[in-house]
Amino acid sequence: MKIDQGFTNRSNDLRRLKQRSSVLFLLVFLLIVVGLTKIIKLTVIDRQEYFTESEKNRIITIPIYPARGLIKLSSGEIVAENIVTHQLAVKKSLFDKSTNEIEDLKEMLSEDWVEIEKSNDEIINGYDEVILFSNLNSKQLAKYQVNKARWPSIYIKTQLRRFLPHKNVFSHVVGHLGEVTKEEARQDDDFIYQLSSYLGKVGLEKKYESKMRGERGIRTIEVDVYGNQIRELRRSFPKRPSNLFLSLNLSLQTLAREELSGRKGAIIAIDPNTGFIKALVSSPDYNPNVLNKTEKGSPYPKEQEKYAPFFNRAISGSYPPASTIKPFLGLLGLEEKVIEESTVIDDEGFFQINGEGRKYRGWKEEGHGKVNLNKAIVESSDVYFYELASKLTIDKISNFLSLFNFGKNTGIDLINESSSVLPNRNWKLGNIGEPWFVGDTVNMGIGQGYITVTPLQLATSVSAIATQGKIFRPRLVERIGDQLIEPELLFSIELNKKENWKSIEKSMISVISSWNGTAHNLYKEDGMTIAGKTGTAQIKSLVDQELTVQEEYEGIRKIETDRDHALFVSYGPLPNPNLTVVVIVENGESGSSVAAPIALKLIQKYQKEIFADV
């Protein structure tokens, strides 16, 4: 009985336990189903996705950047090189702003020059890596190394930076580098810039950026979760960039710069037979090393700031061509048979359209008397060209000048070249909103009015006279690595009468050789033969009919920036010219006494240089 009851109790208890267990088993079963479903989703359905994820975790690629290509002259002289610099940098994500690590460092390094790029507060924006101090010298490096435990989040970053041994001499040719911006980094699909790396911002550095940066290599490594390298999986080597070799001549460039120092202006010296540039100077200039962060100080003296030292006048400055346009118009006159060499007019000091109305005055009050084409160029008679221009009409002038590359970009291998203005009827209607007047044509006869040129464009146009019609694209880079750049003939001008070239050239030679020439001051008995033309570009119009030209100008020149620009275009030595030189001195007033001697010196210097080479 007792046993039976115990047995019954036992079986009852067991049944209840099994019931209760079933409830829990059901719960467990549900959880197992949930878990297994998730595991199968992970391992079977989404496997590929997670596998990719795990590969991304462990495999990282580290770019290898080649050193930037050098810029040299064809003679081998180094224009831009790379030097090792040491920076102190910080990773923003790891930086504890509450410490005064930066202030502390600043204090210790400040006794010597160090470029302090960022202060504590500036670490907020931009990339993760921020460079704090640049260009540490060996003493500062040593100081840092000894005490580096004091600045745990700051580390040394070694970079190659750009250095121009000749400093300012090539500033407007080479340009400078700057830290890559987010936009620049985004824009370029072919090349991935490293954070805080430098790229060309202007000049050749920018124009040839893609040639000089090379191609980056990639190191593929396996890392652990802390980013430690476990092993290298593969490596592709970076492609070395090409060096650039420039056609510039160091002595010529240096001389040109010296001649312009203290003035505003530009000089272009170009080989008319090839288009290769031998000197390109814009003044004032700047020290690119300061911007490249390899030299201390300011890129230019403070007082020059108002003269825009970064502005490349040689390719971007727009000036009226003034009297330098006269040979081209003379040529057109001969071609169109509007005049002949012997055609003589009476220059009484002014010109009136159809003999009435406004008086267009020449620079010489009393006039040049009887003037033919030669005398008009040699003495730079304005009245002769007023009359010639009015006979030629704007349409013919515009078409003809356009053959000489007026009003066009030359396509030089630099950036920021401005196009000059070669006006015609449509241009004036479109840009000024007025129809073309004959008066405009008359003004154009002396290169004033709407027409403007850049020094570079003027140099190519003048070269066309030197080569009897051949215009080559001006270039600075003669060779990229092993690849030679061939001269590029833009086009050739065919005159109806070939002798016309000679007669214009003869007049341009006489500008110097003839006793009455405007640049006779350059003349030497046994000197080389040079063709040239002076120009004096007015900035202020002379409008007061009551005063003489001289009297009115005396009032104007009191303000220095209103003074005339001095121009001189030339090529030589004849009969086989190898250099075209254009000199523009802003507010220099006199083409003959200021601009012309510079051109002569350059041509002479160049002959010596060539002779030395041979």
Added chain:
Amino acid sequence: MSRRAPLDYEINNPLITSRYSFSKIFKDLPLFISLLTILAFGLFMLYSASGQSIGMIIRQLFYISIGLSLMLIVAQLKPESYKNILMNSYWFGLLLLIYVLINPADGYATSRWIDLGFFNFQPSEVIRLILPLSLVAYLCRRESSHRTSDWFITTIAAFICFYLVYRQPDLGTGLIVFVSGLIPVFLAGLPYRIILGYLFGLAIVTPYIWSNLLLEYQKQRILTLLDPEADPLGTGWNINQSQTAIGSGGLTGKGYLEGTQSQLDFIPESHSDFIFSVIAEELGLVGILVMFFLYGFIIWRVFRISFNSETNFERITCSSLGFIFMLFILINVLMVIGIIPVVGVPLPLISQGGTSIIVHLLAFGVILSMKKIVT
């Protein structure tokens, strides 16, 4: 009399078979062997997960030896002989939990560890075993049926343990301890009306606790536990890496010692709580299923022992331990695959960790001791 005769005959039989003597020591040979198998498997995986650290393997082997020895010693005891000790072990567990709150080991952010000089251990690991065992012992202290007060006393006892662990602070482990305590109470027959009463009470009290007793940061912590997507503690990264490891292992895994996530330290705590991810990454779904099969076999043996044993105490004890074992496996796996929030629960018998291994093996000692030797 006649009932006892065969037993006496068996015991006194001079022709003792070898199987019989094995049964006497190991009680349940298939269970014992499967335990050894999963321990060996654990060591094998631990070697990979620890970055091939021989030192860690030796330490783990040491813990396993202690655990196995204790297990076999306990297996030899008669359950009735330690029933009273188990019942009173509750107080010992309580003492440990209070001690750890007052005098925690140095070097940890939370008061979860006790420093024994040679060995740091977590009382909350111990209480997981002590609490259910003492509650079963209490509920089964008499053969007669339970009084209503027994249910409330056991519930309160479990709740006290929960609260003390929660104060460490460790809400997750506290809940696990609480559930471990409630499992035997439920299995022992906690009447459904009381369960309903509890749930009703909980529903009434919760909003009150929520709005009046909990501080803002505590609410935040609970919300985080409930919603792992909101992730102020940065555990999301861990789970993401763990899922990446499991998923990238695919069907057959990347191969032993070849798991990139594990070998390159992308899996956090890969040798302890997250060892499952290492197994999945290196051995794949197949490896996981084999492991589950082993666990399943062990659990089946446990319930076989439970349902065949003589007394209510033995049956409920074995079943409870079986369910708690399953609970731990489930919580660990669900945590590692990202279904439930991260709580510090190691994978039983596989994860590195002395306390966990020894406590689990002790539990199996208790189970083995309850094996009825059938002849």
